[in-house]
Amino acid sequence: MYFISIILRILMITLGLWLAVVRPMASWQGRDFPDESEINYSEGTLKVERQRTGKASTAYFIVVTPKNSLRGVNYYCSYAAYHELATAWCLRKEELEPHLNQQVRVGWYQQKSFLWFDNSHPQLVSLSVNGKIIRSYDDTLNLIKKNNDRARIGNVVIFIILFFGFLICDLSLAKTGREVLEMQKNKSNPMQN
Incomplete structure (x- = not known):
């Protein structure tokens, strides 16, 4: 169970980094936008x-x-x-x-x-x-700024959803792990009950 928990955490962190960092950076409009x-x-x-x-x-x-x-x-x-x-x-x-x-x-x-x-x-x-x-050049700059403002809000929302989703998954995995450990402990020491 512990191994599965570690694998899931690694997958969640990787997905979180991809969705919250790499993809937004690559889709950021106006990167290297030239001077007029x-x-x-x-x-x-x-x-x-x-x-x-x-x-x-x-x-x-x-x-x-x-x-x-x-x-x-x-x-x-x-x-x-x-x-x-x-x-x-x-x-x-x-x-x-x-x-x-x-x-x-x-x-x-x-x-x-x-x-x-x-x-x-x-x-x-x-x-x-x-x-x-x-x-015009200025129209395009204004469009890029507006799109980036919208994307920034969307990225914050995605990050919050991912953070709480990962937190809930992690807490439920921890709870399940504790329950499994408790069951194993009770099986190995039936006299303690």
Whole structure:
């Protein structure tokens, strides 16, 4: 019983560290976000790619096809060390539709790797159509700040739930262990009862 208790504690600590530390650090948006002077710019024709992000949800991703090219470049907005399709969309379909097949200028950067996480997709920072700004550098910074504030609250809630869940499991394992020891003690010394 003691061995099982140790294994469960190790598993709980590992899971807790993963959920409370490693994953939030990797998904932290804006890590290594470049200064405005370090942004790359590309121009081309705006297209939209529709992709399913779950059983019942669809996202629309920005594709820019450079002049004299048949192949477009997809731009995403995860701003994190790993690419997760469900959170990588940039603008709603309604915001993109009026600008389809028009010439756009995209500001973007390449996300740096973190630990073993790698996001090789270009991250959209700004988007302008015929000189009209659809999303600016400052808009993206504000979005990242808002998303990180939400994530911070979620991570605290997850940590509290995990902490109390682990505490309850540990206490119940300790109680079960004491009961088993007491039963073994009573079996070995039946005269003490």
